[in-house]
Amino acid sequence: MVRLECQGVVKEYPGVRALGGISLDFREGEVHGIIGENGAGKSTLMKILSGVEEPTEGTVSVAGNLTKLKNVRDGMASGIAMIHQELNLVEHLSVAENIFLGREILVGPKLNRREMNELAAQYLADVKSDAKPTDLVGSLPLAQQQLVEITKALSCNADVLIMDEPTAVLSEREKSALFELVKRLKSEGKAIILVSHLLGELIANCDRISVLRDGEFVATVQASEINEHELANMMVGRELGDLFPVKSTPSMDKTLLQSNSLQVKAGEVLGFAGLIGSGRTELWEEICGLRPGELSQSKNYAGSISRGVVYVSEDRKGAGLHLEFSVQDNIVLPWLGKFGKAVTNRKEVQTCAEGWKEKLSIRVPTVASRVGSLSGGNQQKVSLSKWLEGNPEVIILDEPTRGVDVGSKAQIYEIIAQLANQGKGVVVISSEMQELIGLCHRVVVMRDQSFAGELEGEEITEQAMMKLAAGVQSA
Amino acid sequence: MKKEFKPNEFVQEWGVLIAFVLFSVFVFVKFPDVFHNPLTWRNLFSQNVDVGLIALGMTMVIIGGGIDLSVGSMLALTGVLGLSFLNRQMGSGSESSAVLLSALGMVGIGGVLGAINGVIITKFRVVPFVATLVGLLVFRSLALAYANGGTITSSSKNEWAKVALTGVTLPVGKAGMLIPWSVFVLIAVALILGFLLNWTPFGRHLVAVGSNERAAKYSAISVDRVRLWTYTILGLCVGLAAWVASARLNSVTSTTLGQLYELDAIAAVVIGGTALSGGKGRIWGTFIGVLLLGMITTTLVAAGVSGYWQGVVKGGIILVAVLISRGKREN
Numbered sequence: 001m002v003r004l005e006c007q008g009v010v011k012e013y014p015g016v017r018a019l020g021g022i023s024l025d026f027r028e029g030e031v032h033g034i035i036g037e038n039g040a041g042k043s044t045l046m047k048i049l050s051g052v053e054e055p056t057e058g059t060v061s062v063a064g065n066l067t068k069l070k071n072v073r074d075g076m077a078s079g080i081a082m083i084h085q086e087l088n089l090v091e092h093l094s095v096a097e098n099i100f101l102g103r104e105i106l107v108g109p110k111l112n113r114r115e116m117n118e119l120a121a122q123y124l125a126d127v128k129s130d131a132k133p134t135d136l137v138g139s140l141p142l143a144q145q146q147l148v149e150i151t152k153a154l155s156c157n158a159d160v161l162i163m164d165e166p167t168a169v170l171s172e173r174e175k176s177a178l179f180e181l182v183k184r185l186k187s188e189g190k191a192i193i194l195v196s197h198l199l200g201e202l203i204a205n206c207d208r209i210s211v212l213r214d215g216e217f218v219a220t221v222q223a224s225e226i227n228e229h230e231l232a233n234m235m236v237g238r239e240l241g242d243l244f245p246v247k248s249t250p251s252m253d254k255t256l257l258q259s260n261s262l263q264v265k266a267g268e269v270l271g272f273a274g275l276i277g278s279g280r281t282e283l284w285e286e287i288c289g290l291r292p293g294e295l296s297q298s299k300n301y302a303g304s305i306s307r308g309v310v311y312v313s314e315d316r317k318g319a320g321l322h323l324e325f326s327v328q329d330n331i332v333l334p335w336l337g338k339f340g341k342a343v344t345n346r347k348e349v350q351t352c353a354e355g356w357k358e359k360l361s362i363r364v365p366t367v368a369s370r371v372g373s374l375s376g377g378n379q380q381k382v383s384l385s386k387w388l389e390g391n392p393e394v395i396i397l398d399e400p401t402r403g404v405d406v407g408s409k410a411q412i413y414e415i416i417a418q419l420a421n422q423g424k425g426v427v428v429i430s431s432e433m434q435e436l437i438g439l440c441h442r443v444v445v446m447r448d449q450s451f452a453g454e455l456e457g458e459e460i461t462e463q464a465m466m467k468l469a470a471g472v473q474s475a
Numbered sequence: 476m477k478k479e480f481k482p483n484e485f486v487q488e489w490g491v492l493i494a495f496v497l498f499s500v501f502v503f504v505k506f507p508d509v510f511h512n513p514l515t516w517r518n519l520f521s522q523n524v525d526v527g528l529i530a531l532g533m534t535m536v537i538i539g540g541g542i543d544l545s546v547g548s549m550l551a552l553t554g555v556l557g558l559s560f561l562n563r564q565m566g567s568g569s570e571s572s573a574v575l576l577s578a579l580g581m582v583g584i585g586g587v588l589g590a591i592n593g594v595i596i597t598k599f600r601v602v603p604f605v606a607t608l609v610g611l612l613v614f615r616s617l618a619l620a621y622a623n624g625g626t627i628t629s630s631s632k633n634e635w636a637k638v639a640l641t642g643v644t645l646p647v648g649k650a651g652m653l654i655p656w657s658v659f660v661l662i663a664v665a666l667i668l669g670f671l672l673n674w675t676p677f678g679r680h681l682v683a684v685g686s687n688e689r690a691a692k693y694s695a696i697s698v699d700r701v702r703l704w705t706y707t708i709l710g711l712c713v714g715l716a717a718w719v720a721s722a723r724l725n726s727v728t729s730t731t732l733g734q735l736y737e738l739d740a741i742a743a744v745v746i747g748g749t750a751l752s753g754g755k756g757r758i759w760g761t762f763i764g765v766l767l768l769g770m771i772t773t774t775l776v777a778a779g780v781s782g783y784w785q786g787v788v789k790g791g792i793i794l795v796a797v798l799i800s801r802g803k804r805e806n
Contacts, residue, residue: 072694076695088690090686091687091754092686093686097679101690102695104676104679106676109675110674110675111675
């Protein structure tokens, strides 16, 4: 049975045609994957299916009936729940209060805290979460918050569950728990829509996969009849070479940065692996002077920058970029002094930004466009431009491809390889082990805020990193 | 995860209460003449009721991520309109029905003025700071124009003043200690708002809106309606404050009533541990904040400190309160 269907859905924003007539159906007991490059229209389509936005043209049917979804409330009432890519939780409310936000259980005029907490505890147990209903959401680690978000959607008894990049912040163990859950929900007859950038993840967990490109429908395929390579080619619409560029062989004789036993050599790509919360980000933020500690070699971040060490944050929206600023203003922000002592030379700023737009092929109408309107991959390229503009010696990239599509990913990998070839030291902190294997000359694995081990060359394998990260003793 | 005891968190949570208790003990010992006298406490309570009512309403607005600078002017406008309504009613009906009608009228006028602020902010999308800055100018100006820049005096002989001047006498000291009805109004409002904030969907939605507007929207909460209500609630509180203030003074002076009340109210809210950024706050904290600020003023007078220095002391206290409630500096 078809749970949810869209027909000829068109969405136009001023000057942009985000969706050009998409028709898809989502069936009972099926996991339907949606994949596409930056700006392919995945998020827009999901917003229309969940009621956040209305289509310019076309229709949406729920269980065979034409339905107008005017807002989130309509979506919820029709049994459609969405798990958003950016967590939409209220950190100052408890887990239970978040789960029941907007549909609280009452006794008279009063909240029925006991019942909400009891029900929340059941739901949390269902998804194998360790969180307690009374915990404040803000006090939970990111992965737990993600589970709360999922719990919230499940608790609506929705028939259609839309998951937008649900595994972006999850560790391997949490990911497999999530997909166990997806399997169970599927057997209960739910229709699940899985939006992801991870090809392997989609092929392994979906029944059918639909590919979007530039707002247009490309194809719907059976997941069992396709491989990653074919899927990637459908997405980008051209033959995609190997995702990773050829590794160089750095001489490793020049040390660019030293902190205790840790060294970054000229021309190398140094990986940092570890589970979420193992302290990778904190370590490097400390080294860069972004947080106080003995490791900081500079009083503050400005000192670190002047020594040629820059850090590109994993948190693009929070710490990496000013979403309200234009592309050019973001890029020149740390270097404004270069563009005029007293008065900034706007012309030079524009020229500089256009140079980066060209060099990293940032897809944006003009460099005066707002960064917030760009897709993840393009935002990341702006973030990279911002720090490369200072011509640094050591570049620390924290989760450089999180929320980035395959096409941009390949480009970012290419940039990393080029930087290393130019004799820079590149540090890549990543939770995607394939990425570390494909890029790095050396990988340091962290566990519980300290070094668990170091791997080099051929030693860098998924099993070896997992063992070190999880603290399994090798036999 | 086990929650461990952290002194910092403890102080953050209870700091204002600890400060209040310590300060009470201090003044009790240090200025026995003043603070052993029930009259001091009575004045302390009754004089701070109007700011207190406003501060309680302000807490709701601030938790929702807003601010209201217009409350002082709103108090004056509500006061002059309400009192002249009372004086007109006095001529036509019985005194007690006139008083009742006028008191309700004041609360109603306050509610309407608050709702106007709310509509300007939510429907016309004007930032709260600017919208209520406009209110601060306009309401005061209207009050001045209506009262011709003068004072409107209540023509009710004694009924109108009863709420502020009569009440329950507690058996403290020789003459007893009179707690005026207005103080009970304040306590009742605190209880109602505390219940609303912590025990109803509206309260949870308010925290959600102030903490993460997007999440609230995606949970199908009508963000605008929640915000509109907070300003209306504050307006109702200002109406109550106009009632008790005009009863205490038996008149309303259009030029001065409520001047700088907006700042006193915001100060009390902040001292009480409510975050100005929204999403986190508590009613009881504001209640203690009002009392603490009032006690400080009384103490400075008792200690013979010139009124000119009050600002320095109050400012310092606000700064310390914010530093404590913020806890350890985040990196």
